[in-house]
Amino acid sequence: xxxxxxxxxxxxxxxxxxxxxxxxxxxxxxxxxxxxxxxxxxxxxxxxxxxxxxxxxxxxxxxxxxxxxxxxxxxxxxxxxxxxxxxxxxxxxxxxxxxxxxxxxxxxxxxxxxxxxxxxxxxxxxxxxxxxxxxxxxxxxxxxxxxxxxxxxxxxxxxxxxxxxxxxxxxxxxxxxxxxxxxxxxxxxxxxxxxxxxxxxxxxxxxxxxxxxxxxxxxxxxxxxxxxxxxxxxxxxxxxxxxxxxxxxxxxxxxxxxxxxx
Amino acid sequence: xxxxxxxxxxxxxxxxxxxxxxxxxxxxxxxxxxxxxxxxxxxxxxxxxxxxxxxxxxxxxxxxxxxxxxxxxxxxxxxxxxxxxxxxxxxxxxxxxxxxxxxxxxxxxxxxxxxxxxxxxxxxxxxxxxxxxxxxxxxxxxxxxxxxxxxxxxxxxxxxxxxxxxxxxxxxxxxxxx
Numbered sequence: 001x002x003x004x005x006x007x008x009x010x011x012x013x014x015x016x017x018x019x020x021x022x023x024x025x026x027x028x029x030x031x032x033x034x035x036x037x038x039x040x041x042x043x044x045x046x047x048x049x050x051x052x053x054x055x056x057x058x059x060x061x062x063x064x065x066x067x068x069x070x071x072x073x074x075x076x077x078x079x080x081x082x083x084x085x086x087x088x089x090x091x092x093x094x095x096x097x098x099x100x101x102x103x104x105x106x107x108x109x110x111x112x113x114x115x116x117x118x119x120x121x122x123x124x125x126x127x128x129x130x131x132x133x134x135x136x137x138x139x140x141x142x143x144x145x146x147x148x149x150x151x152x153x154x155x156x157x158x159x160x161x162x163x164x165x166x167x168x169x170x171x172x173x174x175x176x177x178x179x180x181x182x183x184x185x186x187x188x189x190x191x192x193x194x195x196x197x198x199x200x201x202x203x204x205x206x207x208x209x210x211x212x213x214x215x216x217x218x219x220x221x222x223x224x225x226x227x228x229x230x231x232x233x234x235x236x237x238x239x240x241x242x243x244x245x246x247x248x249x250x251x252x253x254x255x256x257x258x259x260x261x262x
Numbered sequence: 263x264x265x266x267x268x269x270x271x272x273x274x275x276x277x278x279x280x281x282x283x284x285x286x287x288x289x290x291x292x293x294x295x296x297x298x299x300x301x302x303x304x305x306x307x308x309x310x311x312x313x314x315x316x317x318x319x320x321x322x323x324x325x326x327x328x329x330x331x332x333x334x335x336x337x338x339x340x341x342x343x344x345x346x347x348x349x350x351x352x353x354x355x356x357x358x359x360x361x362x363x364x365x366x367x368x369x370x371x372x373x374x375x376x377x378x379x380x381x382x383x384x385x386x387x388x389x390x391x392x393x394x395x396x397x398x399x400x401x402x403x404x405x406x407x408x409x410x411x412x413x414x415x416x417x418x419x420x421x422x423x424x425x426x427x428x429x430x431x432x433x434x435x436x437x438x439x440x
Contacts, residue, residue, distance in 0.1 A: 040304050045368035053375050064263050075316035082275035177333030180307035196309035210334045249411050256418045
């Protein structure tokens with residue numbers, strides 16, 4: 001009886017976490033390059049009241065014993081890296097990755113982060129940065145007088161300058177892939193960092209050997225499906241409610257037991 | 263008793279998620295307490311590049327663990343794992359004809375009793391990029407909850423009525439009618 005109270009409470013806790021994750025997904029429905037998160041749960045340990053196979057007489061044993069589960073715990077909250085829709089922006093510094101891969105971003109503390117948000121900008125020195133102002137690695141400097149900037153599907157950046165009829169190449173964006181994208185640490189600001197579980201990054205060229213290709217003038221919208229998240233929210237709320245009924249029922253039964261003595 | 267009927271399959275789009283097709287099939291996970299069996303196919307990768315369960319226990323393939331060294335991992339419907347087109351192993355799937363010998367140990371895993379025979383390997387049939395959801399039906403669980411509650415109610419009422427009978431017996435038997 002007391003067990004049920006705590007078991008149901010773990011269920012309510014788990015669903016609270018689930019709602020936290022779903023709300024974050026819904027809040028980021030318009031964040032370009034955002035990848036939705038998913039909470040994974042596991043059952044907690046079992047209390048064996050009677051071990052399976054325990055003897056019930058000198059010649060017979062129980063077939064399945066009595067094992068009571070003690071609830072649920074969150075095993076992981078991981079990112080789901082399915083492709084988001086491409087949205088046309090006609091901005092020449094917007095780039096979307098179609099397929100697997102990340103841009104490399106140099107953080108102010110010297111470490112490297114990874115991003116799929118291709119809403120690039122230029123800083124005062126003409127360097128290509130994220131919308132937050134972090135420099136893209138390898139650095140590409142765009143001249144002040146550039147008339148047109150072209151980013152090819154392999155990440156080549158070229159610009160046309162006044163007095164010239166041809167594009168001159170300025171640099172190339174490096175593509176990065178991980179053995180396990182879902183293991184990346186999300187640090188906010190549309191950035192991810194390498195972890196033990198993501199594996200070490202491999203560098204390559206966009207559009208080759210499984211690396212996604214780039215589309216200039218497009219942004220990858222978030223891969224959150226509002227309908228899907230609302231359905232998840234409904235099921236999470238109902239599961240929360242069901243767990244609370246478990247607590248109520250256990251409480252009812254306890255109160256009945258106590259009221260036996262009048 | 264654990265009900266091993268299959269749960270609904272949900273597509274997740276995640277390359278390292280797999281669901282088992284056959285109801286009595288299980289993946290094999292190497293734990294410090296020996297091999298354990300699970301139907302939770304939400305796998306991840308540890309620091310050594312090994313395919314693991316969500317809590318970091320290595321998932322076994324046909325020849326020991328499966329190491330995913332580079333990007334582009336893909337699990338095929340026959341359980342083979344490719345990394346950028348190169349096969350790196352095949353998920354080991356075992357079948358329990360009699361699931362009553364399986365004991366839940368938590369972490370969505372099961373173990374067999376001491377000295378039980380190892381289950382036979384079978385050809386893996388998996389559904390890539392999908393997960394099997396919990397197999398419980400909320401309706402029947404709530405009905406079970408209600409009926410258990412009512413049964414408990416009935417026993418407490420029986421206890422109180424017997425108590426009343428006893429009380430009457432004590433207070434009325436032997437009393438002279440006036």
